[in-house]
Structures are given as C-alpha cells and as structure tokens.
Amino acid sequence: MNREQFWVLIEEAREQVLDTRDASGIACRASELLAGRSSPEITAAEQILWDLMADSYRNPLWAAAYVLNGGCSDDGFDYFRGWLIAQGRTVFERAVADADTLAVLPDVRAAAPEGVFDCEEMLSIAWNAHRKATGQGLPADVFTIRYPDLDPAWDFDFDDREEMARRLPALSALYLY
DSSP, X not given: OOHHHHHHHHHHHHHHXXXXXXXXXHHHXXXXXXXXXXXXXXXXXXXXXXXXXXXTOOHHHHHHHHHHHTOOOHHHHHHHHHHHHHTOHHHHHHHHHOGGGGGGSHHHHXXXXXXXXXXXXXXGHHHHHHHHHHSSOOOTTSOOOOOOOOOXXXXXXXXXHHHHHHHSHHHHHHHTO
C-alpha cells in the first residue's frame, strides 16, 4: 500500500458510511476495508498513517485544534489529526497548507462555536485491521514516527484571542467571538 491507495481507502470508507460527520464510523469502516487486505498492506498502512500524522504535526494546525475544540492537549492534537485524516485527502492537504481553510467546511461552520473535532479511532485502524485479519496485533516495529520541530514563530499562548484572530481569522470569527 502506498499513500495514494491509503487515501483511496479513506474515500471508500467515507462513501460507505451514512453520515460523513461520523469520523469514528469512517475509521471503523476504513479498518474493516483494510482488514480485507494482506498483512504487508496493513502494516504499510500503519506507516502511512503515522507519516501523515508527522506531516500534520504543525503549530498552525495545533492552534486550529485549540480554537475548534476549546483547548487541545498533546493527545487531543493526535485525535484532532485523526479526525482530519477522516475528512479525506483534499481537506487534509488544504488544512496542512493553511489551517484556517478548515473554517469553510460545512461541518465546522455548523458546529460553531461548540464543536468537538477528534477521532482517536483513526489512529488504530491498521492495528484493528491486522488483529481482525490475522488474530494478532501489529508487530511493535512496523512503523516509525519522526515529528518535525514545531515552528517557533507560533510559540505563543493559544488563549491570546487577538493573536489567534490575526493568525487564524476565519476560524477565530466562528469560534472565538
């Protein structure tokens, strides 16, 4: 499995759930679809998932998660990025490039100002698929995570509404005022 195939899997899962706002349902369906693949494909999906987690490990997205969820711990940021992956490739790539683009999503707009955007289940789709397919969990050494350094220019207090409004104006307009 490569990245393109991973994103196709996520899109197939999104197409097969009744409500695409249900990120947990998308994760469950993605895991079911992945369980029908070979063990090497499942383990490859695990690495791709964590590569995407590393790609999205950026201060602007953390700030967006903070605004959208009313705060965001380390674990909360992981779960937020799980939700972001469940939104599909286009949304994911746009948000990684510019976190404020999340403000145009209908679900984000509809949930303002009290949305909760997280999907812990997305982080275990390959683990669950491998267990279902083989009866065993993934081996411990099937993936590596190399998070980049966070941008020091975004090292400010995320409770600073003025700074958030300057850096994420569209999200701040929906969620902070």
